[in-house]
Amino acid sequence: MNNYAVRVAAQLRQRYANEPEYLQSVLTWLDMIDPALDDPRYEKLDLLTRMVEPERMFTFLVPWVDDNGTAHTSHGYRVQFNSAIGPYKGGLRFHPGVNPSVVKFLGFEQTYKNALTGLPIGGASGGADFDPRGRSSREIMRFCQSFMNALYRYIGSDTDVPAGDIGVGAREIGYLYGQYKRLLGKAESSALTGKGLTYGGSKVRLEAAGFGTVYFLARMLEHQKDSIEGKTIAVSGFGNMSWGVCRKAAELGAKVVTLSGPDGYVHDPDGVVTEEKLEFLMDMRDSGQDKVSVYADRFGAAFHPGKKPWEVPVNVVIPCATQNELDVEDAVRIMANDVRYYVEGANMPATAEALKLLRLSPKILTAGSKASGSGGVAVSALEMAQNSIRYNWKRSEVDARLREIMSSIYDASAAAAEEYGLGYDLIAGNDIAAFKKISEAMIAQGL
Numbered sequence: 001m002n003n004y005a006v007r008v009a010a011q012l013r014q015r016y017a018n019e020p021e022y023l024q025s026v027l028t029w030l031d032m033i034d035p036a037l038d039d040p041r042y043e044k045l046d047l048l049t050r051m052v053e054p055e056r057m058f059t060f061l062v063p064w065v066d067d068n069g070t071a072h073t074s075h076g077y078r079v080q081f082n083s084a085i086g087p088y089k090g091g092l093r094f095h096p097g098v099n100p101s102v103v104k105f106l107g108f109e110q111t112y113k114n115a116l117t118g119l120p121i122g123g124a125s126g127g128a129d130f131d132p133r134g135r136s137s138r139e140i141m142r143f144c145q146s147f148m149n150a151l152y153r154y155i156g157s158d159t160d161v162p163a164g165d166i167g168v169g170a171r172e173i174g175y176l177y178g179q180y181k182r183l184l185g186k187a188e189s190s191a192l193t194g195k196g197l198t199y200g201g202s203k204v205r206l207e208a209a210g211f212g213t214v215y216f217l218a219r220m221l222e223h224q225k226d227s228i229e230g231k232t233i234a235v236s237g238f239g240n241m242s243w244g245v246c247r248k249a250a251e252l253g254a255k256v257v258t259l260s261g262p263d264g265y266v267h268d269p270d271g272v273v274t275e276e277k278l279e280f281l282m283d284m285r286d287s288g289q290d291k292v293s294v295y296a297d298r299f300g301a302a303f304h305p306g307k308k309p310w311e312v313p314v315n316v317v318i319p320c321a322t323q324n325e326l327d328v329e330d331a332v333r334i335m336a337n338d339v340r341y342y343v344e345g346a347n348m349p350a351t352a353e354a355l356k357l358l359r360l361s362p363k364i365l366t367a368g369s370k371a372s373g374s375g376g377v378a379v380s381a382l383e384m385a386q387n388s389i390r391y392n393w394k395r396s397e398v399d400a401r402l403r404e405i406m407s408s409i410y411d412a413s414a415a416a417a418e419e420y421g422l423g424y425d426l427i428a429g430n431d432i433a434a435f436k437k438i439s440e441a442m443i444a445q446g447l
């Protein structure tokens with residue numbers, strides 16, 4: 001590894017010894033971009049240090065009262081990671097596992113995810129350790145309002161534009177935006193994305209995360225002179241991303257045959273393809289129960305309690321749930337099952353060791369979430385564009401732009417891999433292409 005990168009990695013290991021997700025994410029990235037580091041300017045300007053640490057990060061308390069009148073205090077975070085390409089942009093996650101390491105890793109990944117969308121957005125992330133499970137709509141509303149009371153001074157259409165992530169969907173964005181508008185006394189619509197269609201949201205935003213991943217896969221297959229038609233896909237999770245993957249896969253003639261939750265996974269060999277099943281998924285999510293077994297009960301599919309979907313033999317694996325959901329054992333199973341394509345939807349879904357195994361497997365082509373997972377934020381940027389021209393594009397227009405963006409991310413990743421003699425290493429190719437773009441922008445703007 002490049003000497004300068006080795007020193008930066010050592011500093012990071014020391015400084016962030018207690019932040020495992022963040023370390024995993026930046027150290028993997030340093031490995032990937034290594035072939036592109038032989039430019040003396042990087043060390044001279046200490047560029048890497050400034051790329052692997054957030055420009056700004058803050059925490060805040062979020063006090064709120066539940067329906068019984070009991071007070072609670074949650075911890076809120078915003079990481080404004082990098083603004084080289086545009087205003088900070090990234091999601092908010094409401095989940096008990098949210099902590100400084102998780103928001104930092106998300107902000108880091110977001111920066112590199114956003115870079116290749118071709119749209120002017122920097123990277124950010126944030127959220128709170130609030131658990132929305134089992135909370136009433138009124139409790140969620142009060143929580144979102146209190147969260148925004150603390151955050152509103154630090155965001156805006158030209159500074160930092162939050163959106164959703166795990167635990168933050170259309171309902172939460174509505175409450176957050178409503179409070180932002182009340183506090184500001186004006187409708188600055190592009191200060192948040194993922195808004196509802198009646199107040200400045202973009203068509204396809206809800207589906208975008210999953211659609212983007214399937215478009216990326218389709219492009220990858222096309223490049224292999226293969227086709228998405230007839231492919232079977234294993235997906236984890238049953239949230240927003242999984243739902244979008246099911247829907248677009250069905251539209252393009254493939255089928256998703258698994259879904260999972262904290263309780264286990266379901267195997268539906270007929271595929272999650274009908275409108276009825278897709279709508280049921282939405283209801284499952286809205287119920288806030290966080291159980292996937294209800295799908296099996298409703299449609300007579302097999303339910304495997306306490307297990308992960310990676311044991312099912314399929315053509316394509318798309319992890320859509322959360323970080324580190326896939327470990328070495330899972331990777332071994334995936335390889336034994338003769339899976340051909342591993343395409344990440346969720347952020348950093350595989351442990352470092354599992355990813356290494358999958359990347360080294362000669363039979364599997366891998367795509368990383370900084371590339372294949374960027375559909376959501378790509379349409380967020382299109383939402384900002386529409387807000388700024390006070391106009392809404394048609395659904396087909398947004399969908400076509402999303403497909404074009406995903407294809408161009410694929411093409412840029414494949415081209416960079418080739419340029420650096422990395423064969424068909426799409427993950428390294430993507431990291432290098434994004435790194436080059438951001439580093440050039442940072443160098444151009446001076447220290």
Ligand code: GLU
Pocket residue numbers: 089090091092110161162163164165166193373374375376377378380
């Ligand atoms: N959490 C989402 C993502 O990772 C949303 C980002 C955004 O739309 O700003 O893509």
